[in-house]
Amino acid sequence: MAGFKTLDDLDDVSGKRVLVRVDLNVPVKDGSVTDTTRIERIAPTITELSDKGAKVILLAHFGRPKGKRTEADSLGPIAYAVETTLDRRVHFASDCIGDEAADAIEEMTGGDILLLENTRFHEGEEKNDPEFAKALAENGDIYVNDAFSAAHRAHASTEGLARLLPAYAGRTMQAELEALEKGLGNPDRPVLAVVGGAKVSTKIDLLLNLVKKVDALVIGGGMANTFLAARGSDVGKSLCEHDLAETAKQIMIDAASAGCAIILPSDAVVAREFKAGAASEVVDVDAVPADAMILDVGPNSIEKVKEWLERADTVVWNGPLGAFEIEPFDKATMESARFAAQRTREGLLVSVAGGGDTVAALNQAGVAEDFTYISTAGGAFLEWMEGKELPGVAALSN
Secondary structure, X not given: OOOEOEHHHOOOOXXXXXXXXXXXXXXXEOOEEOOOHHHHHHHHHHHHHHXXXXXXXXXXXXXXXXXXXXXXXXXXXXXXXHHHHHOOOOEEEOOOOHHHHHHHHHOOOOOOEEEEOOHHHOHHHHOOOHHHHHHHHOOOOEEEEOOHHHOOXXXXXXXXXXXXXXXXXXXXXXXXXXXXXXXXXXXXXOEEEEEOOOOOOOOHHHHHHHOOOOOEEEEOHHHHHHHXXXXXXXXXXXXXXXXXXXXXXXXXXXHHHHOOEEEOOOEEEEEOOOOOOOOEEEEEOOOOOOOOEEEEEOHHHHHHHHHHHHHOOEEEXXXXXXXXXXOOOOHHHHHHHHHHHHHHHOOOOEEEEEOHHHHHHHHHHOOHHHOOEEEOOOHHHHHHHOOOOOHHHHOXXX
């Protein structure tokens, strides 16, 4: 990973206008923020700059207004949630460029925090229009990107602006990049990847990249059924992308060439109904009844995952091993996650995980705080795992 400057490289910021790109794309219901996790993550950067006397000017997008000003996508109501979370006064400006922004910034004194209106109210944001980026840059002296979750987009506030002002990574961005470097960039080996989820089709690039970088790859969830079918197993009525059998075979061939072990389920929990408390049984993967669905991996497979977790020094996790939202099909994901967390607590494993379902599963297992790092970045985390360059990160590189 290319080098990047952090807040440690910033000298005196007192009185300086610091544009901080943050992620405030938070869930809102009836005008109130229902989950402040993303706000909590950016708090260290904001408070550190404020305490050092900077004029902290927050840039963010919200929703998909497509260049139109809409009341539903205004950041105005979110300013209150930021203020409450930070326990500091947060001012708000009704635009992110032009006179409204300039006037609000002019009134700031050192240590003040100002949130500018949704950058996506302007078409130039998503188009990475140079003139819009220049208009944003006029509001600041320094640029800090603390929104890894938006780093896979080459937008004006994530990429264009970093080319116009001295650019630095905020604390959240720094933590994310350092954790990802430990996960796949320069990891302690052996490295184990655990990949689950419903479909192979959404993770082809991910799997093709991982088999070249990790020592072993556990495949679970519905996507494992496609690999089992490609290998010749009858998976009954299970979710399966039979049309991707050749793709699955090629991934297994590539893994063999790269010396990466592929770990597929050897047994499975099957049921005739997909509902909580449905009657289920454990069968060998080569003995799935024609009228049944695979909804979780079985006990022998769980033990195999634990064996690989014991061997590994690093694990990168994306996706559940089964239908974890419904009992009793959550067992494999819960047990494996708790075992990985235990190894991490003992200092024996570096564990990096990300993706919406993964975070939900780790929270359900009660172990999210025990993993080395949990990424809430969604698409950016997945693209990083796929080996793609992230424009917002590349723009910060020295």
